[in-house]
Amino acid sequence: MHTRDDGPTLAYINRTFVREPEWIAAARAAGEQRRPGMQISAYEGHLLRWLVRVSGAKRILEIGTFMATSTLWLADGVGEDGKVTALEFAADYAAAAVQHIAASPHADRVEILHTDAHAWLAASAAIPTYDLVFIDAEKTGYARYLEAVLPRLHPRGFIVGDNSLLFGALSGEYPDAASAKAKASMEAFNTTLADASRFESVLLPTPEGLTVARLK
Ligand SMILES: C[S@@+](CC[C@H](N)C(=O)[O-])C[C@H]1O[C@@H](n2cnc3c(N)ncnc32)[C@H](O)[C@@H]1O
Known part of the structure; x- marks a missing residue:
């Protein structure tokens, strides 16, 4: 199935279901000005918020925040008693994300941490804390992120990884669309989550590919 961002299928879904x-x-407009194409689409944000709401996730960790567009969709899903911790290592992006959160109705639900996510995960306690972890940072890091976040996930918690089709590099459609290191990392990420003895998982064919897995 082709669901290109500018294709008729997504246009129909967007105009029928998605209200950003x-x-x-x-926040999206600011992000598009700085680095076009870095953010989840409104359709993917709507999908993430739906997942948060139907799963009842209350404690969320986001790895890779940029302007906080995805953070805000997650925050809109967690409800008044929920909390989103969002990690961003670029100082100017983290500062802009803080501003966008402050300008939203959900400032009390979000903490933006300016940090390298690998270092932060290595330094924070590996105890089950999160109901859902959303990974959307550098593609070479997904396998390491997965290893680090699994001990921090509650039983039946969710792992969600964006760009998990790696721009066609994993299917072979566009083999040169990603580096060998990124391909190895994303292949390991998907293969681990496809293990049906440990996870209930799907890889949704969004334009970027979205792997969604729940711990068994
Ligand atoms: C694709 S963008 C995130 C987009 C955002 N999730 C959205 O959809 O609105 C990836 C972000 O991850 C950040 N990033 C990359 N490596 C990181 C790391 N090791 N720790 C924290 N953030 C990182 C980048 O600076 C960039 O802002």
């Missing part, structure tokens, strides 16, 4: 609040659209 204006305070998320403002």
